Amino acid sequence: VTTTLRVALAGCGTVGGALVDLVSHSAREIAWRTGVRIEIVRVLVRDLRRLRGPNVQREIVTDDVDDFLASPADVVVEATGDVPTAGQIASATLSSGRRFVTANKALMRDSGPELAALAHRHRASGATLDFEAAVGGGVPIVRLLRESMAGHVIDSVRGVLSGSANYILWRMEQGESFAESLSCAQERGLTEADPSRDLQGVDAADKIAVLAWLAFGVHPRTIDVRLRGLPDDPRDLTSAARSRNSVARLAAHASHVNGKLDVAVGPEIVDRTHPFGRTTEDQVAITVVSRSAGQICLSGRGAGGAATASALLADIVRAAAPIPVLLPTELSYANFQLQT
Ligand SMILES: NC(=O)c1ccc[n+]([C@@H]2O[C@H](COP(=O)([O-])OP(=O)(O)OC[C@H]3O[C@@H](n4cnc5c(N)ncnc54)[C@H](OP(=O)(O)O)[C@@H]3O)[C@@H](O)[C@H]2O)c1
Numbered sequence: 001v002t003t004t005l006r007v008a009l010a011g012c013g014t015v016g017g018a019l020v021d022l023v024s025h026s027a028r029e030i031a032w033r034t035g036v037r038i039e040i041v042r043v044l045v046r047d048l049r050r051l052r053g054p055n056v057q058r059e060i061v062t063d064d065v066d067d068f069l070a071s072p073a074d075v076v077v078e079a080t081g082d083v084p085t086a087g088q089i090a091s092a093t094l095s096s097g098r099r100f101v102t103a104n105k106a107l108m109r110d111s112g113p114e115l116a117a118l119a120h121r122h123r124a125s126g127a128t129l130d131f132e133a134a135v136g137g138g139v140p141i142v143r144l145l146r147e148s149m150a151g152h153v154i155d156s157v158r159g160v161l162s163g164s165a166n167y168i169l170w171r172m173e174q175g176e177s178f179a180e181s182l183s184c185a186q187e188r189g190l191t192e193a194d195p196s197r198d199l200q201g202v203d204a205a206d207k208i209a210v211l212a213w214l215a216f217g218v219h220p221r222t223i224d225v226r227l228r229g230l231p232d233d234p235r236d237l238t239s240a241a242r243s244r245n246s247v248a249r250l251a252a253h254a255s256h257v258n259g260k261l262d263v264a265v266g267p268e269i270v271d272r273t274h275p276f277g278r279t280t281e282d283q284v285a286i287t288v289v290s291r292s293a294g295q296i297c298l299s300g301r302g303a304g305g306a307a308t309a310s311a312l313l314a315d316i317v318r319a320a321a322p323i324p325v326l327l328p329t330e331l332s333y334a335n336f337q338l339q340t
Contacts (some may be wrong), residue, residue: 004037005320008073010044010089011080012061014189015103015133017053018305019079019312024055026313036320042071044080044089065089075319077312078102079133081193083110090129094118097125099319103133103308105206109220112213130315135207137163138307139300140314141286145214152290154215156255159286160276161207163303164190164198165230165250167282172238173247190282190303200229201265204252212254212263215288223254228266241269249276275299282307 007023009016023030023038031037043052043061052061062068065085069076069092076093078086078100086107093100094115102108108115108131119129132142136159145157160166164185171181182199185191197203205227209220230250231237241248252265270277275285275297284302289295301307 003035003320004039005075005316006039006041006071006073007316008042008044008068008071008076009040010068010076010078010086012043012045012052012056013079013081013193014305015308015312016043016077016079017056018309019077020055021053022306022309022313030313030317034317034320036317038316038320041073042068044068069093073098075099075101075316077316078104078107079308079312080104081106083107087111090115091118094122094127094129097122097127099126099128099130101130101133101312101315101319103131103312105131105134105203105210108134109206109209111221112210113219128319130319131210132315133308133311135161135210136284136286136298136311137282137300137302137304138310139284139286139298139302140311141211141288141298142214144296144298145211145288149288149290149293149296152292154256155289155291156253157208157211157215157286157288158251158253158255158276159208159211160249160279160284161204161252161286161302162198162201162250163282163284163301163307164192164195165201165204166279166284167303168199169230169234169238169248169250170280172234173242178233178235185282188282189305201227201250201252202229204250204265208252208254208263208265211286212261215254216256216261218261223261223263226262226264226266228264230267234267237267237269244269246271247277249279251276 048063083106086104119127167185168181205225209223213220237248246269251268254263279285282303285299287297
């Protein structure tokens with residue numbers, strides 16, 4: 001291990017708490033891959049009295065944003081879900097030439113392009129903006145669009161983007177009631193703090209708007225998403241799907257056809273063999289159609305602390321290490337083998 005990367009973490013709920021655990025459990029592997037040791041130096045919360053997990057040191061927890069921002073961190077990670085506070089933290093972090101990583105899709109929809117411009121203005125002092133965890137949970141769709149497909153002309157992005165809505169529909173397919181499925185999703189930390197955001201499709205709308213920004217360059221806040229959420233009780237929807245030997249999914253799309261952008265979220269009945277129909281539990285699936293590469297499809301776990309924290313950690317690690325260091329060499333592999 002050569003360097004220590006100091007991380008300040010805003011938010012220690014489902015996602016932030018899972019990140020603290022992941023950093024603690026994966027310390028050796030991270031050091032092996034990157035030569036970096038991650039140290040969480042400050043944690044910002046709302047309620048100081050709430051009990052935190054065993055990996056959260058009490059003395060680094062604060063409820064004061066100024067105290068949080070004054071911490072000597074190289075990377076500031078945001079997982080609060082609160083847009084005004086997240087915006088304040090993002091602006092202060094980027095203006096001071098530091099790296100900002102967020103899981104906040106609402107923040108990115110509201111002001112992603114402005115924050116990207118701020119990061120660009122302060123890039124010489126080290127500012128960077130990363131938000132893989134904001135869309136797709138553990139599925140690396142942001143990096144795919146932002147980097148791997150930077151030279152592609154994209155025709156459409158489609159997806160089952162809400163792992164929580166998917167989990168509820170999937171449990172209802174197994175015969176559970178809507179109320180049972182929702183409470184199970186909440187127990188597992190799959191829903192937003194306010195689950196109506198998932199059920200009414202607001203969460204999926206923020207996500208597809210952010211993906212449309214990356215694919216088509218349109219400001220996500222200005223995108224008018226045609227929005228239909230799940231019905232109050234989706235039982236009729238799941239029964240209708242079953243009678244056609246299909247499944248119901250909350251789907252989103254953004255397509256750019258003849259100079260017009262069409263963006264929508266709504267329930268659809270899809271064939272079980274379709275990538276969307278094959279999603280189970282809290283999985284999401286996203287397809288991108290590019291003129292040169294055809295259809296690219298990604299799927300995986302799209303909600304919950306562990307999946308989302310893995311995307312945050314990927315952004316933190318990437319901020320810490322130049323890409324060539326991330327390609328394990330024979331030597332580092334041998335070292336890792338010796339340690340295990
Ligand atoms: N849960 C998921 O599956 C999931 C998946 C992908 C992305 N995300 C995104 O990740 C973010 C966090 O979600 P979550 O599910 O982890 O939320 P959560 O469980 O409600 O946790 C939020 C955390 O942030 C703290 N917090 C909230 N507002 C704050 C404020 N104004 N000042 C200081 N601290 C504040 C809370 O403090 P207290 O603990 O003291 O209340 C809590 O620790 C959101 O942007 C969400 O959209 C979540």
